[in-house]
Amino acid sequence: MDVVGEAAEGRGMFWFIQGNIKVLMFCRVLWSFSTSIIYPFFSLYILALGGSSTEIGLISSLGLIAGMVLYPLGGYIADRAGRVKLIGYSTFLYAFAHLFFVFATNWQMIAIGQFFSQLLLFYMPAMNALESDSLPPGVRGKGFAIIMAVPGSVRIIAPLVGGYVIEWFKTSSGMTGNEATAQAVRICWGIAFLTGLLVAWIRLRNLKETITEEEGSHKISFREIPGMVIPAYRSILDSVKWMNRSLRVIVILEMVASFFIAMSAPFYVVYATKLIGLSEAQWGLGMFISGLIGIMLAFPLGSATDRVGPRRMIMLGMFLVPFMIFSFQYSGGFLGVAAVLIGVQICNNIMVPAFSTIIANTIPRSRRGRLYSLIGERGISINFGNFWGGGFLLFPPAALGAYVGGWVYQLDPNLPWIITSGALLVCALMVYLFVQEPEEAQH
Numbered sequence: 001m002d003v004v005g006e007a008a009e010g011r012g013m014f015w016f017i018q019g020n021i022k023v024l025m026f027c028r029v030l031w032s033f034s035t036s037i038i039y040p041f042f043s044l045y046i047l048a049l050g051g052s053s054t055e056i057g058l059i060s061s062l063g064l065i066a067g068m069v070l071y072p073l074g075g076y077i078a079d080r081a082g083r084v085k086l087i088g089y090s091t092f093l094y095a096f097a098h099l100f101f102v103f104a105t106n107w108q109m110i111a112i113g114q115f116f117s118q119l120l121l122f123y124m125p126a127m128n129a130l131e132s133d134s135l136p137p138g139v140r141g142k143g144f145a146i147i148m149a150v151p152g153s154v155r156i157i158a159p160l161v162g163g164y165v166i167e168w169f170k171t172s173s174g175m176t177g178n179e180a181t182a183q184a185v186r187i188c189w190g191i192a193f194l195t196g197l198l199v200a201w202i203r204l205r206n207l208k209e210t211i212t213e214e215e216g217s218h219k220i221s222f223r224e225i226p227g228m229v230i231p232a233y234r235s236i237l238d239s240v241k242w243m244n245r246s247l248r249v250i251v252i253l254e255m256v257a258s259f260f261i262a263m264s265a266p267f268y269v270v271y272a273t274k275l276i277g278l279s280e281a282q283w284g285l286g287m288f289i290s291g292l293i294g295i296m297l298a299f300p301l302g303s304a305t306d307r308v309g310p311r312r313m314i315m316l317g318m319f320l321v322p323f324m325i326f327s328f329q330y331s332g333g334f335l336g337v338a339a340v341l342i343g344v345q346i347c348n349n350i351m352v353p354a355f356s357t358i359i360a361n362t363i364p365r366s367r368r369g370r371l372y373s374l375i376g377e378r379g380i381s382i383n384f385g386n387f388w389g390g391g392f393l394l395f396p397p398a399a400l401g402a403y404v405g406g407w408v409y410q411l412d413p414n415l416p417w418i419i420t421s422g423a424l425l426v427c428a429l430m431v432y433l434f435v436q437e438p439e440e441a442q443h
Contacts, residue, residue, distance in 0.1 A: 016143055020134040023206045027199045028151035034192040036158035038185050039385050040287055041280060043266045045185045048178040051107035056266045057406020059111045061399045063118040068395030074122035075373025076232035082211045083126040088204025090123035095196025101189040125373035132360040132368055133210035137441035144356040145302020149295050156291030163284025239370050247362050249434040251393060253427045257380045259397040260423040263405035264416035265383040271413055272337055282334050290341035294349050302353040310354035311437050317350035318428035321382060326421035329414045348381045355379020361441035
């Protein structure tokens with residue numbers, strides 16, 4: 001019997017959901033629910049405050065550029081001095097950046113808020129590394145799937161709530177459509193800000209460090225941090241040299257996919273509401289239905305990753321998702337949009353646990369913070385709204401894609417789906433030709 005089998009003997013099916021994993025999941029339940037009420041309508045908030053499709057692309061691009069700046073520093077600190085304090089204190093700062101959204105009176109304030117909030121997400125490599133450290137090899141497919149599914153099962157109602165809140169303000173407040181949308185979103189951002197403060201306190205109080213004294217014994221003070229920026233950036237080249245061929249191919253594919261996914265991500269809700277004619281409540285309902293089905297399938301698809309291998313699951317999702325995205329422009333109404341959202345959600349449920357598993361199995365614990373700061377931990381996934389870059393190497397192409405997307409959408413609203421689906425089909429062929437699983441999974 002292998003180590004995982006021995007550890008699991010006599011325990012329940014979810015024996016590995018304990019300690020840090022339980023805390024991280026609980027925090028994601030709290031915060032992701034509050035932010036998921038409003039993020040699906042972020043582009044509409046920009047339009048309500050005087051922005052256009054080009055400003056939507058610009059704001060998304062600014063956020064991605066900001067996210068790139070400090071990510072290597074976050075990964076460097078995580079491997080050198082540990083994960084937990086960096087996660088806890090940085091979460092407090094990230095929460096306060098959301099006040100720009102709460103008090104925004106024009107799209108320029110949203111742009112400033114997006115820049116600072118994404119700048120302060122540099123703790124994400126540490127949190128991703130802590131997550132992988134805390135999941136034993138052999139159950140990572142199921143583990144990553146459950147980490148997605150449990151918060152998702154709670155937050156799937158969130159877009160529906162957000163849609164109805166906006167609809168209620170439009171019909172009951174006596175404000176104009178744009179004023180009602182802006183006021184509803186501001187209130188929801190205020191709730192998200194308070195929830196963020198609570199999440200930061202829980203993380204700081206309850207997470208347990210996974211880096212040993214030998215692996216990360218260096219104690220860092222705030223005064224030392226500026227001097228660590230240059231060594232952190234120097235470590236990028238070392239990390240790239242360390243990667244094997246399969247991991248390098250995955251990184252290249254992530255970079256290519258980031259450009260095209262970011263190009264279309266902010267415009268799903270705009271296309272659905274402005275061209276197809278859905279209401280905000282209908283868009284929220286479609287997100288709810290797709291999320292519900294995704295939750296139902298998360299555990300069996302995650303288990304399939306452990307059973308048949310992550311590479312096969314990646315290929316399945318990568319070959320299916322281009323056709324889902326291409327069909328969005330022909331969805332025609334609520335049922336068609338809901339069907340596309342469901343299809344993309346299922347593909348994400350196939351791809352994300354598989355990518356997360358193959359990446360975690362390839363990278364040793366001592367390098368995870370730095371490598372995750374470069375490439376993220378999720379691989380390729382499709383976003384509806386703001387695209388989250390996930391790693392230093394992914395931010396530049398995603399930022400460029402988001403900016404270009406605003407102009408592409410203005411040129412022809414159908415082009416983002418045509419271009420994105422074609423690019424992802426090429427990425428799927430590259431996975432088939434060049435990506436292999438590691439011979440031995442890293443702990």
